[in-house]
Amino acid sequence: MAQLINLKTFTDKRGNLTVVEKVIPFDIKRIFYIYGVDDSERGGHRHKKTIQAAICLKGSCTIFNDDNSKEENFVLDTPDKCLLLKPEDWHKMYDFTEDAILMVLASEFFDAEDYIYEPYNDRI
Template sequence: MAELINLTTFADTRGNLTVIERVIPFTIKRIFYIYGVDDSVRGGHRHKTTIQAAICLKGSCKIFNNTGQEEQEFTLNSASQCLILQPGDWHKMYDFEDGTILMILASEHFDPDDYIYESYLPAV
C-alpha cells in the first residue's frame, strides 16, 4: 500500500532546504523526473520488485493507486512530501499543473520485465 511521508524541511528567511536522508526505505539505484506533461496520463503500471518514491519538486499532480484490495488518490503539491509506492501498487499520474516536475527515486535499475501493465479490477 502506498504511504505518504513528510520529508524534513528547514525553513528560514533564506528559503527552504529539504533533506532526503534515512527516510527512503530502499537503496536508490535510479532517479528520473517527469515534466512538460500535457493532459496525458503517465504510469499505468505496477512493478514486480521495484519500490518507488515520488516527490513533486514543483507544481502539483495526482497519483491514483490500486493495491488490488484498496484504491487511493494522492495529490502531490509540496517538495517536502514523498509518496512511497510498493511493488504491486498499480499507479497512474495525472492532472499535472503547468510547470510540474515530478521526481521518482527507484530501488532498481530499469528493467522492462519488471513492469506489469494490467490493472487490478476496481476495489469494492
C-alpha cells in the same frame, strides 16, 4: 499500500531546505523526473520488485493508487511530500500542472520485464 511521508524541511529567512535522508526504505539505483506533461496520464503499471518514491519538486500532480485491496488518490503539491509506492501498487499520474516536475527515486535499474501493465481485476 502506498504511503505518504513528510520530508524534513528547514525554513528560515533564506528559504527552505528539504532533506531526503533516512526515510527512503531502499538503496536508490535510479532517478528520473517527469515534466512538460500535457493532459496525458503517465504510469499505468505496477512492478514485480521495484519500490519507488515520488516527489513533486515543482507544481503539482495527482497519483492514483490501487494495491488490489484499496484505491486512493494522492495529491503531491509541495516538495516536502513523498509518496512511497510498493511493487504491488498499480499507479497512474495525472492532473499535472504546467510547471510540474515529478522526481521519482527507484530501488531498481530500468528493466522492462519488471513492469505489469494490467490493472487489478480490470477495475481501472
